[in-house]
Amino acid sequence: xxxxxxxxxxxxxxxxxxxxxxxxxxxxxxxxxxxxxxxxxxxxxxxxxxxxxxxxxxxxxxxxxxxxxxxxxxxxxxxxxxxxxxxxxxxxxxxxxxxxxxxxxxxxxxxxxxxxxxxxxxxxxxxxxxxxxxxxxxxxxxxxxxxxxxxxxxxxxxxxxxxxxxxxxxxxxxxxxxxxxxxxxxxxxxxxxxxxxxxxxxxxxxxxxxxxxxxxxxxxxxxxxxxxxxxxxxxxxxxxxxxxxxxxxxxxxxxxxxxxxxxxxxxxxxxxxxxxxxxxxxxxxxxxxxxxxxxxxxxxxxxxxxxxxxxxxxxxxxxxxxxxxxxxx
Amino acid sequence: xxxxxxxxxxxxxxxxxxxxxxxxxxxxxxxxxxxxxxxxxxxxxxxxxxxxxxxxxxxxxxxxxxxxxxxxxxxxxxxxxxxxxxxxxxxxxxxxxxxxxxxxxxxxxxxxxxxxxxxxxxxxxx
Numbered sequence: 001x002x003x004x005x006x007x008x009x010x011x012x013x014x015x016x017x018x019x020x021x022x023x024x025x026x027x028x029x030x031x032x033x034x035x036x037x038x039x040x041x042x043x044x045x046x047x048x049x050x051x052x053x054x055x056x057x058x059x060x061x062x063x064x065x066x067x068x069x070x071x072x073x074x075x076x077x078x079x080x081x082x083x084x085x086x087x088x089x090x091x092x093x094x095x096x097x098x099x100x101x102x103x104x105x106x107x108x109x110x111x112x113x114x115x116x117x118x119x120x121x122x123x124x125x126x127x128x129x130x131x132x133x134x135x136x137x138x139x140x141x142x143x144x145x146x147x148x149x150x151x152x153x154x155x156x157x158x159x160x161x162x163x164x165x166x167x168x169x170x171x172x173x174x175x176x177x178x179x180x181x182x183x184x185x186x187x188x189x190x191x192x193x194x195x196x197x198x199x200x201x202x203x204x205x206x207x208x209x210x211x212x213x214x215x216x217x218x219x220x221x222x223x224x225x226x227x228x229x230x231x232x233x234x235x236x237x238x239x240x241x242x243x244x245x246x247x248x249x250x251x252x253x254x255x256x257x258x259x260x261x262x263x264x265x266x267x268x269x270x271x272x273x274x275x276x277x278x279x280x281x282x283x284x285x286x287x288x289x290x291x292x293x294x295x296x297x298x299x300x301x302x303x304x305x306x307x308x309x310x311x312x313x314x315x316x317x318x319x320x321x322x323x324x325x326x327x328x329x
Numbered sequence: 330x331x332x333x334x335x336x337x338x339x340x341x342x343x344x345x346x347x348x349x350x351x352x353x354x355x356x357x358x359x360x361x362x363x364x365x366x367x368x369x370x371x372x373x374x375x376x377x378x379x380x381x382x383x384x385x386x387x388x389x390x391x392x393x394x395x396x397x398x399x400x401x402x403x404x405x406x407x408x409x410x411x412x413x414x415x416x417x418x419x420x421x422x423x424x425x426x427x428x429x430x431x432x433x434x435x436x437x438x439x440x441x442x443x444x445x446x447x448x449x450x451x452x453x454x455x
Contacts, residue, residue: 075337076333076334076337077333077337079337079341080336080337080340080341080344083340083341083344083345084344086344087344087347093447096378096379097378097404099377099378101401101403101404106422114403117404118404121404122404122405122445122447123445125445125447126445176417177410177415177417177444180417180444184445184446243444243445244405244445245403245404245405245406245407245408245443245444245445246403246404246405248405248407248408248419248444249402249403249404249407249408249419249422250403251419252407252419252421252422253422311447314446315445315446315447316446318442318446318449319410319412319442319444319445319446320412321412321413321440324440325440325442325446325449
């Protein structure tokens, strides 16, 4: 439908139908609002009947729009906003946040501050990126606060228990170089797929996501729907082994404490320090998912997540010695 | 509709340009030269919030030692990876770590990174 005369024509044709009392066509939304006495017919059946009326004129009616609108207009706002965040992130790294830590002794206070710094540092690229992609995707799929809470409970609890465990046994959880690289690539790819899904413009990754034997994307993103408790908890605990430099040095410290309680508290306090930023990312996206400008938010988040995914992938490949480092901060 | 698009493009171009300027302005980094101590070539690197110096020139074919110093280093630079040597270690937050390089390994350009890859340094054996 692309002319104003068509509006009048479709409206008059539809109101000629005995049981239709009123019909209102719109050119901008490509829709027609029909009121009348339909009895107990389903909306689909009505659309089918009315299509027969309009078919000679070359129109078809359906209940929902057949062609899904990708809302490209959202990118006008999403792209600059995403770029502001990406440039801001790069500038934060240049600012030399790590130099703010002057003490070489780890008290619980220092562990908390290291956590705070870690949450806005390079770790944000991997842990924060993962949290943003998972929580925005989960919110988009209609997830509740429960999924997000379980993730954070899993993270804090996992850091406490695993921190205590490495303190006690004194043998590190530290993963080897190959595992580190593989983890980096897997997280990067999962983030990339979730990021493209958030953009909501290409539909092939939706299929890709379903066919990927990735328990992560399938269970965590859709977990909320089936009231899955286990998966978000497990991902939260899993962040303990994500390649994040700050986490690794805290683990090394916990390792040297030689006591369960000391190691557990240090790792817990560190995780607590990272909590404000991560909580903002996950509960923030849940909140925004119900706002009218959610389309812009999801696209912004998608662009940021894709950028961070590429950053992580390039870094993982550089660590493996496959490519020379692209980023030098 | 065209006005927001134009503003959006202008802001994007400005940001991308700014990011490039930011990335290139400090890519030169600090440079250093290896020193000789008791017949062994020593390459000193400080690790905290990145590596310094970022580019070190050294003599090729000489038994060498990379001496990495950490002082209150809790960031990624404490988690050192040298792909060519298959070396990976989480360094103590404060201390000195010595990594020996045989004369055969002291060839070409050796890249060192933190385990997440965003900090790096380069040793050029010449």
